[in-house]
Amino acid sequence: QSVLTQSPSVSGAPGQRVTISCTGSSSNIGAGYDVHWYQQLPGTAPKLLIYGNSNRPSGVPDRFSGSKSGTSASLAISGLQAEDEADYYCQSYDSRLSDYVFGTGTKVTVL
Amino acid sequence: QVTLKESGPALVKPTRTLTLTCTFSGFSLSTSGMRVSWIRQPPGKALEWLARIDWDDDKVYSSSLKTRLTISKDTSKNQVVLTMTNMDPVDTATYYCARQTVDSSGYYYLEYWGQGTLVTVSS
Numbered sequence: 330q331s332v333l334t335q336s337p338s339v340s341g342a343p344g345q346r347v348t349i350s351c352t353g354s355s356s357n358i359g360a361g362y363d364v365h366w367y368q369q370l371p372g373t374a375p376k377l378l379i380y381g382n383s384n385r386p387s388g389v390p391d392r393f394s395g396s397k398s399g400t401s402a403s404l405a406i407s408g409l410q411a412e413d414e415a416d417y418y419c420q421s422y423d424s425r426l427s428d429y430v431f432g433t434g435t436k437v438t439v440l
Numbered sequence: 441q442v443t444l445k446e447s448g449p450a451l452v453k454p455t456r457t458l459t460l461t462c463t464f465s466g467f468s469l470s471t472s473g474m475r476v477s478w479i480r481q482p483p484g485k486a487l488e489w490l491a492r493i494d495w496d497d498d499k500v501y502s503s504s505l506k507t508r509l510t511i512s513k514d515t516s517k518n519q520v521v522l523t524m525t526n527m528d529p530v531d532t533a534t535y536y537c538a539r540q541t542v543d544s545s546g547y548y549y550l551e552y553w554g555q556g557t558l559v560t561v562s563s
Contacts, residue, residue, distance in 0.1 A: 331486050365549040367487075374536055374553045375487065381543035386551070418487055422547065426503050429477070429489040429548075 332357060333419050333432035340438040346407040349435045351419035352400065357430060359400035362422040366395055366404045369416040378417070379404060406437070414439045442466035444476075444537050444554035452527045452561050462520040462537030462554060469495055469515050475540040475548055476520045478511065480533040481556075488533075492540065493520060529561045 334352045341347040351364060358364055366379035377386050379395035382402065392413075394405045402421075406413055419432035448460035460478070467474060477492040491501045491511040501509045510523045520537060534556040541551040 331488075363543055363545050363547040363549070367550070374556050375550070376553065377549065377551050380541075380549040380551070381545060381547070384543070420487075420550070427500070428503050429492075431479075431487040431489065434486045 331433040332423055332426070332430045333421060335417075335419060335432040335435045337433070338436045338438065340440055341409045342440045343409055343411065345409050346405060347409055347437060349404040349406075349417050349419075349437070351402045351404070351432045353402075353421060353423075353430075354400055356425035357400075357421045357423040358397065358402055360424055362424070364395070364397050364402035365420045366393075367418045367420065369418065371415070375418065409437075409439055411439050413437060442539060442552045444539060444552060446535060446537050446554045446557040448535070448557055448559065450558060450560060452559060453563050454528055454561055456527050458522075458524045458527050458531070458559060460522045460524075460535055460537075460557065460559075462522070464518050464520070464537075464539065464554075467539060469493075469513050469518070469520070471495055473542060475542075476513070477538050477540055477550065478520075478522045479536045479538060479550070480531075481536070482530075482533040485533075490524075490535075491522060527561045532559065532561050534558045 367375040368378045369375045382397040444464040474495040478490040536556045538550040539552040540548040
């Protein structure tokens with residue numbers, strides 16, 4: 330069950346900036362739990378993109394940035410490139426379920 | 441270099457028990473703070489967290505699946521094993537194991553992932 334809601338799809342032309350939202354509730358993001366983001370290229374395993382709301386692992390381009398406010402979080406991709414076409418998932422922890430929870434996923438299409 | 445690899449049957453009959461093994465290298469699950477989780481993804485659907493096991497053998501299961509799941513570790517073999525009982529076609533999915541890392545706020549994220557193994561439940 331996905332308790333974090335993401336828009337199903339977002340698209341943009343190369344070079345543009347797109348934003349992906351992740352909406353939770355008072356038992357997960359709103360409770361202060363960190364949000365992490367994963368990129369899943371077609372046919373591959375997810376890859377860590379952002380951890381601790383806004384931190385990029387080594388090797389992740391600074392075109393990717395994350396933020397969190399209230400019960401939501403966002404992932405922004407600036408200078409969109411063809412290689413960014415993938416599914417993106419947010420993830421946090423839910424205290425009511427005592428589970429790690431994922432978002433519903435957002436497909437990014439580069440026009 | 442941290443690597444993880446899942447192994448197990450590609451096809452399981454309904455009502456049977458699934459056993460998956462995650463074999464890893466580059467870290468030891470006996471080291472303080474280490475944690476490994478299992479996650480699954482039905483075809484075309486979102487990720488779902490299943491279970492995790494810590495270096496001190498602490499275990500936590502998904503609230504929706506905990507009656508069917510068992511996670512264990514063999515530190516000497518660098519392996520984590522997940523069993524899921526009473527398999528159903530809706531359990532058809534790619535199953536991933538991942539090593540978790542704790543961030544500066546004390547929350548764990550899934551830093552390293554295996555390639556995944558597709559399990560189909562069908563008679």
